[in-house]
Amino acid sequence: MTRSLRVDAYDETVEAAVAMGRREQVGFILRIQEKKELLFNLNNGETEEIATTSLRGMGIQVCTPEGYTGFASSDRIDPSTVTELFQQALKLAKRVEAMKGEANKALFSAPPNNRRVVVPLKYPYGSCSLAEIEERLVKLNKSLTLDPRLSVRTVHRLVDEEWRVVRHDGTDTAFMTPRSFIYNTFTARENGKTATTYCNLPGTDLSILLEPAETAKLYKRSVRAARMALDLLHAGTVKSGSYKLVIDYALAKVLAHEAFGHAAETDEMESSILGENGRLRRGMEVASPIVSIIDGPVEGDYAYQPVSANGIDRQTVYIVRDGILEAGLADLFSAEAAGVPVTGAGRAESYQHLPLARMSNIRIQVKDPWPIEEEFEEITPEKLYEIMLRTGLMKEGEEVYYLSGFKGGQVNSAEGNFVFNCAGIYLLGPEPRLYQPAIFSGKVLSALRAVRAGLGPLKIDAMGTCGKMAQGVPSSGGSHYFLVLDKNPGIMLGGEGR
């Protein structure tokens, strides 16, 4: 017996849409979304805000037999509204036809899907009293004020979201995309100088707050970030230049996501560095032969989405296998033009948005990584230096910088430029020296070709929000604990002048 979902309640609306599709002899995709959200915001031991959000609505994308598309959405979900939206969307599609706009008939080639995904959650939305959540968060926040120079902000977000995607061809799929995180921000101030660092713990439910192993992990990450903020008050700046680098898995996630994943999304293939005449350059050597890049949904992950917003099962894709470009992240409407199969990559921020080809959990996997037994949170820069020496990945006295933590990134997929920022930079040595964060920038392919080794097991819980085309969807990923990148003139550490 499958658990019921809130989106199951809209059968009459679905039937009305199907009837409209038959009557008008057109194709459609109906997306119904139900979302509940809790947000806690604490500052320096005090609750600043507790907010709830409730959202529901539907959007319908209508496609004429000639392939012209129109869209309409509303926050009402009922049969008469879906009929009205259908007519509006069809009218707009006909307007596109009159303008000789873009036609795309891919909707009529998609296989029907009736998959239903109910994610088992140990501590779902509503399983713990709000008073207890608040009490635990206040305790956590207070415990992190390690120094009077520190200000600590804690944000906790819990999202209970369900989708139902229905098409004219009998597709009727429903799935959950639950997610949660705790995010701590540390601002250190002293004599007019400030430094800000962050850390987080993502998940799908309240386990991140209620499971002792999870809270211990968050505490370790937080203490590290807090100490780094204090240390950065007195840190110098790195001279700009090309260096041998070690990046942690969070930064590797950004490398995979920003520098590479976007370029593999097929809806931008006309201008991607991985495309040629709009088609994915499969077989192209894009990375070191030890590198594979994989994207796909992982149950229990912050960015989990098992079915696309077009109603197609999301596949796990080897974008790069052993350094060779193998596949794209292809949604229904751009796969054919890019010369690749559909992989169910379409995602939308809400029922009001048209889906785009997007990543889910993207990770860099390296052949024969050097093992590390300890947890990632236990590896200090000193220990990393020892590991680097022991594995022969660096020599004593060699100038190697370790980029720790990430603060986001940005890429121009058309030109292959990327920029990331880290929380802090260590010059590795027996007594690692901390420097101010500086951008890590360069050319996508140079960075991937520079990957020399991986250290530790895969760790893929680095979270973020991807903002492609102004639509925010959760993203995640990672790599081995650390990746070692050889010095390469195509990648540069920013900072001030030489």
Next chain:
Amino acid sequence: MSVFGEQLQERLNTLLGKRLASGLTLTGWRFDLHETEDLEVGVKNNKIGGPYTAPGLKQESSGEICLHWEDEKYTIARIERRVLEDFQAHLELWEKTAYKDPYGPELVKPYEPPAVPLAHEGATAILNGEFTPAFTYLAEGLEIMTGYGINKVDGRVKISRDRRLVANSEGLWVAYEQTPVQIYLGGDDLFGDVFAEKRLPDQEEFTGLAAYAGRTVRELKKRATLPREGEMAVILTPSVFEAFLEHYLLSNLSGRLVANRQSAFAAQDFQEAKKVFREDLTISVDGTRPYRYSSYRCTGEGVPTGRADLVREGRLVTPVLTLKYAKKLGMEPTAIPVAGGYGLVIDLPQRESFDGFLGELEEGLIVYSVLGLHTQDYSAGKFSLVADQSLLVRKGQIQGKVETVIAGDFWQVLASEDTVFLDYPREETPAVCFRAHVAQ
């Protein structure tokens, strides 16, 4: 909107002064409701209205509600249309999420806010079903841009009608309509520009937008080589300067961050009117200008719009303050900037002409886009960014596009007497020129 608002008001008023099962007693309420309709259509790779840019009509009723309970307790919730259908269930949730806040604000007393005109007839007509102009903008933009040799034109038109109602249990009832319009045109994945106001553009404005985007893309397609690395003149075009102002200045002027010691500026800095920037620089927020994108009649809390100096003659005046942080810091609430740096007014007694300045420039960069600004530490003021779309200028002549990394200190930029502010064609915000480290 008035029906939704009136029904919600009625439900809330029946609860005023009553002790609920949870033990809470409602002492007041406020809400900020929006009933919005949008028409959005785009052009992607020269084609209008494909599966990613299909014309779409969107309707939504949503907003924020804040409940004031006895004993300094408050509830904040985002609400949508069905709140009235499941009112009891929502109320129970709101009771559960009530939290104590000694700095919780009072409700605003009733008043008549400035009658700023914000709804444009042309935009309203489009949302009433006369869709043609929205498509025409894209078709004309496509034609103008391709005239500049642009191979791939992307664009978007979004026209909205927002019927807004801000009300509270003290009797405040501010209802008005606004029509935000955004038009974006870009080319060859190199550069794009935006028109954003609460009205449609006139023909000259629209043609100017498309021509500027087209000309700039054409310039950026010519390649040049950076002659040397090191310190040189860097000009941030207005949109880039606005992005810097938003990331660094507005973040640090946030009342929340100031009150919680997470800003580069301390509360005391404002009390002392600390001089932080050059003496001729005044930066304000002004929500009273007719049909401007950043204009509005009152904030969601009911604070009237107005003009407020945030920095006056180089000295800190006030953070951006909601009622809560005004109370916490013992200051007056302010108007709130809308649309980030674009919503700020930059006042300087003197600005040089951009074209004149460029003609005299020995060597420098004009920066049209940077990558990674959001990754920079807003509190430190330092920047180190890839300027992926920049034009090299030598001896007053544009040489072509260079890709560089620029590094500097934005606080220094605003403080230095050597910084030059430039009147930029078609823009209210100036371009800004300063010296920064530039690397390949």
